[in-house]
Amino acid sequence: MxxxxxxxxxxxxxxxxxxxxxxxxxxxxxxxxxxxxxxxxxxxNTDQHAKLTVQSDNASEDFAALDSDLGKAIGAQVSIRRKDTHAVLEIPASKMIEARKVLRTLRPDVCVMSAGDSIEIYKExxxxxxxxxxxxxxxxxxxxxxxxxxxxxxxxxxxxxxxxxxxxxxxxxxxxxxxxxxxxxxxxxxxxxxxxxxxxxxxxxxxxxxxxxxxxxxxxxxxxxxxxxxxxxxxxxxxxxxxxxxxxxxxxxxxxxxxxxxxxxxxxxxxxxxxxxxxxxxxxxxxxxxxxxxxxxx
Structure with a gap:
């Protein structure tokens, strides 16, 4: 169906x-x-920034301080916008590939839903x-x-x-x-x-x-x-x-x-x-x- x-x-x-x-x-x-x-x-679109939409079954713990932790790890400012089990991270576009690699180590239980200049995916x-x-x-x-x-x-x-x-x-x-x-x-x-x-x-x-x-x-x-x-x-x-x-x-x-x-x-x-x-x-x-x-x- x-x-x-x-x-x-x-x-x-x-x-x-x-x-x-x-x-x-x-x-x-x-x-x-x-x-x-x-x-x-x-x-x-966000000027010079890309969006990484992520999901976690333990959002309260995994999303706590995620913006600052990820920002420190990649040496750039990161903002976070939470929506229930998902969150949208805004990251300098030039740092997106590095951020995705770092995220796997920093928060191994966080899953990436989408990445790009304008896309946001929400699913459950x-x-x-x-x-x-x-x-x-x-x-x-x-x-x-x-x-x-x-x-x-x-x-x-x-x-x-x-x-x-x-x-x-x-x-x-x-x-x-x-x-x-x-x-x-x-x-x-x-x-x-x-x-x-x-x-x-x-x-x-x-x-x-x-x-x-x-x-x-x-x-x-x-x-x-x-x-x-x-x-x-x-x-x-x-x-x-x-x-x-x-x-x-x-x-x-x-x-x-x-x-x-x-x-x-x-x-x-x-x-x-x-x-x-x-x-x-x-x-x-x-x-x-x-x-x-x-x-x-x-």
Whole structure:
């Protein structure tokens, strides 16, 4: 099952409503996957700084003095913004790689959800309405975002097993379907130096796109290549710093619907996820074609 939603804002006046609109879309998809949920929000960039979103099951202890401890270790000022089991660390962009290495030693139980100039990922076990409420997602603004509510079939119900998955800077992916060659592909990507943390096949899909883009492909080209290199059935919705992409496998057995107006582009596993969007009655609505890449960017 699983439910996917995505919203790409074209009209900047709608950006303050991104979190609220995306949350409502995801809550509508709850019965497609009640195990866990997550949302990626692409918000404002911070000048010369990058954002590292982290998670801990023991947040009170792990996040205490994390900003000062990490700042001392990398020789730079670090700020922290806590949200329940997650926290967003703002770090000088030039120090991001060093900070991630130091963090593994400094707080070994802290997990990285996302890293980049604008992306923040929040995900946990539980229903979408509860996950969104814990992180106050409805109050967040941004240019685009994607969300996922999961019915676990191929790996454990854990925070790290929840979607979205982020394996590259400002990049994330959600997935409905199943990949049959993810184990062999995981081994190949690890040999290529791509970091993969879970046994979830979706993380392999995200890592594959990261690898292709590191080799020089655009997101659109990487999605085209996935149609040849990934076996199985899948609908991917992908976010990058300035873009939003969708692709379905050649069989396209997983449901998907899209809508576009002058204000936004929206994706949902079912049309009912879109019905409360502003101006939906005048939107162009269609089912994305099999083996066809759709992409929008700012």
């Amino acid at each position: 699983c439910g996917i939603v995505g919203l790409f804002i074209k009209d900047k006046t709608l950006e303050p409503e991104l979190g609220d609109l995306l949350t409502n879309m995801l809550v509508t998809m709850t019965d497609r996957g009640p195990d866990s949920a997550g949302i990626a929000i692409y918000g404002s 076990v539980g229903l979408p309405k509860d996950v969104a409420s814990r992180f106050n997602i409805s109050k967040m603004s941004g240019s685009h975002g994607i969300g996922h509510t999961r019915m676990a079939t191929e790996s454990a119900v854990t925070t790290m097993g929840a979607h979205p998955f982020s394996t590259g800077s400002d990049q994330c992916l959600v997935h409905n379907g199943s990949l049959s060659n993810h184990n062999s592909l995981r081994r190949k990507l690890i040999r290529e130096g791509i970091h993969i943390e879970t046994l979830n096949d979706t993380e392999v899909g995200a890592a594959y796109l990261t690898w292709k883009m590191q080799q020089g492909s655009t997101l659109g080209e990487a999605l085209e290549s996935s149609l040849e290199d990934l076996d199985g059935f899948f609908t991917f919705v992908v976010g990058t710093k300035d873009g939003f992409g969708v692709v379905r496998d050649p069989i396209a057995c997983k449901p998907a619907v899209m809508a576009e107006t002058d204000q936004y582009v929206a994706f949902g596993s079912e049309y009912r996820a879109l019905v409360n969007l502003p101006g939906i009655e005048d939107a162009k609505v269609w089912e994305p074609e099999p083996a066809t890449v759709y992409f929008w960017n700012h």
